[in-house]
Amino acid sequence: MPRKTYHHGNLKNALIQAGIAILAEEGLGGLSLRKAARRAGVSHAAPYAHFADKQNLIAAIASDGHKKILERFETIRVKYPDNPLRQLAAGAWAYVKFGLQAPDHYRITFSGVIQDEHSHAEFIEYSQRNMQVLREIIAQCRSAGVLDADGVDSELQAVSIWGLLHGLTLLMIQKQLPSQLIKTCPPKDIVLSALQQMARISINKRMLD
């Protein structure tokens, strides 16, 4: 079914969605500008009207990943407005779940392909907002007395928790955890245990949802 008009209408967004679909169906290796163009029903050169190069399409897909994570955080903050500890627990699990549900979208989001921050303003914007949300949740947990400050700088605490979740998510996605553990211990239990070890917080499995 060919397009009715010469102009696509919203090719830029169509290419981003096509890219995300390719990631889901074929993984990182299957992503190409030409394939995204084919899916959007345009010629292989058309994407260059909207993206300077492949890198820029990837940056747009990565921005979308950050945006989706941000949306999940915001939903949780609205859901538990007076319970920062629960925001931390549920936010952490939502973050990991996004990685498990869309492994290659998650991977590309944090693939570090973004070189000059200048040409990827949107990506920088969203990633900083995600970091800011984590900072705020941790600050609220600390002032509510449900998270040990314990002489540790709160920025280092935030970065450590993020690093932990990021590392576990990737190890799970890429099936690099010991197979014996995977068989007996669902992802949720791994995240729960890791969070408890890291942050010394009293949370249970229910609080992750």
Next chain:
Amino acid sequence: MPRKTYHHGNLKNALIQAGIAILAEEGLGGLSLRKAARRAGVSHAAPYAHFADKQNLIAAIASDGHKKILERFETIRVKYPDNPLRQLAAGAWAYVKFGLQAPDHYRITFSGVIQDEHSHAEFIEYSQRNMQVLREIIAQCRSAGVLDADGVDSELQAVSIWGLLHGLTLLMIQKQLPSQLIKTCPPKDIVLSALQQMARISINKRMLD
């Protein structure tokens, strides 16, 4: 300078070394079978005598990464034979340092491109040995009373510590930590703080070396 003999002699290893060099000089995106072949001074089809496909060259490079990490662990275990806590601290920092020194080699080592474990026996072998070393160090720390067991399964403790180091390493490699933190806090301090939060161990900066 062309080869003297028709046969290369050790082409397989030469291709692996060429690949590692390409990763260091041009990064992940620059790695191709043809380029590795060019560097080794053979035709672009020659690698197929030693690797079924590109994936298998990558698996060999990833195995080499695991091997190098394993060697560093073993050096440390020999250096501090009666001090498991120091083995943990110095081993952790050695792990992160490898990632910082050879970012793209580290990334490819844990890129999860290994699909069927059958065709990559060497990779599986080395990665399991690394996990086993971590398990042993943690077991020794726990029985020496320098690491809180605290009701947490030691396998989950090992995986959490690994996840933390892996996540932080990747975030640092890919420059995704807040730039303000990077400016004021060297990688070593980040790792030290993260380890202290995670494992509740009393270590100082000197013990990382």
Next chain:
DNA sequence: ACCTGAACACCGTTCAAGT
């Protein structure tokens, strides 16, 4: 067993040209 050269399908990118 180990390597070469030609061949094919695919990709990123550019550019003159069309609407």
Next chain:
DNA sequence: ACCTGAACACCGTTCAAGT
């Protein structure tokens, strides 16, 4: 402004043929 088609350099992979 937005898109097409031809063109070029590059890549992964295969295969018949050479040593």
